[in-house]
Amino acid sequence: MRRLVAADALHEAGDLRQAELLYRELIDRFPDIWQLYFNCGLLLFESGRHEEALESYLRGLAVNPASDDLLYNAAICQKELGRYQAAIEFYLRALAIAPDAIDSLYNLAGCYRSIDDEHRAEEIYRDIITLAPDHLPSLNNLAYLTHKKAEIKSARQLYEKILEIDPGHVSADFMRAALSGETRTHSPDSYIEEVFDEFAGHYEQSLTAKLGYDLPSSLYDFYAQHLPDHKPEHVLDLGCGTGLVGEKFSTLCRSMTGVDISGNMLEAAHHKNLYNSLHKAEIIDYLDKCPGASYGLVISADVLPYLGSLEELFKKVLSVLADGGHFLFSVEDHPDDVLNPVLQQSGRFAHSKKYVRKVTGQAGWQMIAMTTLDLRKERNDWIQGSIYLMCPHPVS
Numbered sequence: 001m002r003r004l005v006a007a008d009a010l011h012e013a014g015d016l017r018q019a020e021l022l023y024r025e026l027i028d029r030f031p032d033i034w035q036l037y038f039n040c041g042l043l044l045f046e047s048g049r050h051e052e053a054l055e056s057y058l059r060g061l062a063v064n065p066a067s068d069d070l071l072y073n074a075a076i077c078q079k080e081l082g083r084y085q086a087a088i089e090f091y092l093r094a095l096a097i098a099p100d101a102i103d104s105l106y107n108l109a110g111c112y113r114s115i116d117d118e119h120r121a122e123e124i125y126r127d128i129i130t131l132a133p134d135h136l137p138s139l140n141n142l143a144y145l146t147h148k149k150a151e152i153k154s155a156r157q158l159y160e161k162i163l164e165i166d167p168g169h170v171s172a173d174f175m176r177a178a179l180s181g182e183t184r185t186h187s188p189d190s191y192i193e194e195v196f197d198e199f200a201g202h203y204e205q206s207l208t209a210k211l212g213y214d215l216p217s218s219l220y221d222f223y224a225q226h227l228p229d230h231k232p233e234h235v236l237d238l239g240c241g242t243g244l245v246g247e248k249f250s251t252l253c254r255s256m257t258g259v260d261i262s263g264n265m266l267e268a269a270h271h272k273n274l275y276n277s278l279h280k281a282e283i284i285d286y287l288d289k290c291p292g293a294s295y296g297l298v299i300s301a302d303v304l305p306y307l308g309s310l311e312e313l314f315k316k317v318l319s320v321l322a323d324g325g326h327f328l329f330s331v332e333d334h335p336d337d338v339l340n341p342v343l344q345q346s347g348r349f350a351h352s353k354k355y356v357r358k359v360t361g362q363a364g365w366q367m368i369a370m371t372t373l374d375l376r377k378e379r380n381d382w383i384q385g386s387i388y389l390m391c392p393h394p395v396s
């Protein structure tokens with residue numbers, strides 16, 4: 001099969017057009033060789049042509065219905081196409097042939113999570129750990145799901161197990177600290193990026209539809225109430241996520257800039273066409289490099305709970321503000337008068353009113369208005385937070 005070797009070589013060298021032509025020619029001549037459909041499917045998938053890749057795998061399965069490789073890859077296509085139930089069926093068929101295939105089990109669990117069957121997903125992660133006790137992604141997912149059910153002791157043990165296997169595991173270290181009541185001043189950047197990259201695909205559905213999150217509207221109403229005639233020219237949205245703030249504020253201003261550490265969240269914001277520019281950056285790094293004082297309004301909606309200490313933030317935002325500019329932001333409240341950020345079991349920081357007053361005052365801010373509100377639900381309870389509208393202190 002010299003031509004198959006040649007097609008594979010072209011594929012490997014990245015000449016996908018020529019490789020595809022050769023595969024198709026070979027399929028016409030040898031329609032009973034299932035590997036040709038498989039290889040061609042891989043190429044099509046790699047080119048982002050998921051529907052065509054699936055079709056190739058299905059043709060291969062018509063020749064060899066017992067190929068777990070074809071079933072596995074057909075499942076991946078269905079998942080990529082957002083057809084989770086169909087993907088589950090293919091994974092189950094692949095697993096009927098190769099029951100201990102970790103990748104199939106792991107992806108199957110992911111599909112169950114995508115259709116909100118976390119119970120089934122958890123069972124599968126446990127099966128994987130029985131087969132492969134050091135499988136970190138399964139341990140990590142299991143820790144997350146256990147934590148979500150508020151089974152704190154079990155979740156902490158799982159994070160500890162992850163750290164035994166990989167002492168440098170940043171997310172597990174941070175979450176173990178959160179569950180153990182340890183003091184931290186910041187969330188690790190890689191942890192935030194990982195969490196929101198993972199969350200991006202279902203962020204809006206989860207937050208707005210299920211958890212009652214409507215903070216961008218509350219911020220908009222609050223701003224309009226206190227500064228009714230203000231129309232800032234340029235608005236900076238720090239931690240813009242999928243662009244929910246842009247949906248509210250973009251009609252108020254001439255240009256909107258969004259900054260976020262998560263590429264997947266930014267991708268969703270990009271599709272809304274509301275921002276004139278979007279930057280993938282850590283907020284403090286972005287503010288450090290930001291050229292000059294140009295923003296009439298800086299907004300940060302539900303982002304400060306991920307930052308921890310706020311001293312730097314308040315200093316740096318001042319430096320990018322245009323004359324007459326404002327900072328509008330939210331925090332999760334800490335009920336006591338603690339003078340430092342408090343890492344909660346959720347992995348987010350709470351900030352007391354006294355702490356916010358202290359750090360904003362020290363940085364040179366003056367409060368225009370503040371109000372307390374329900375931010376969103378966590379399990380069945382509302383999380384209490386506050387929104388603040390500030391301007392630079394006239395003497396600073």
Ligand SMILES: C[S@@+](CC[C@H](N)C(=O)[O-])C[C@H]1O[C@@H](n2cnc3c(N)ncnc32)[C@H](O)[C@@H]1O
Nearest residue numbers: 196239240241244260261262265282283301306
């Ligand atoms: C809960 S979401 C809020 C998104 C958006 N503001 C909204 O109201 O829907 C928090 C966002 O802040 C981003 N974020 C958190 N810490 C960050 C940091 N240090 N630098 C950049 N982005 C950060 C996350 O990636 C995430 O997209």
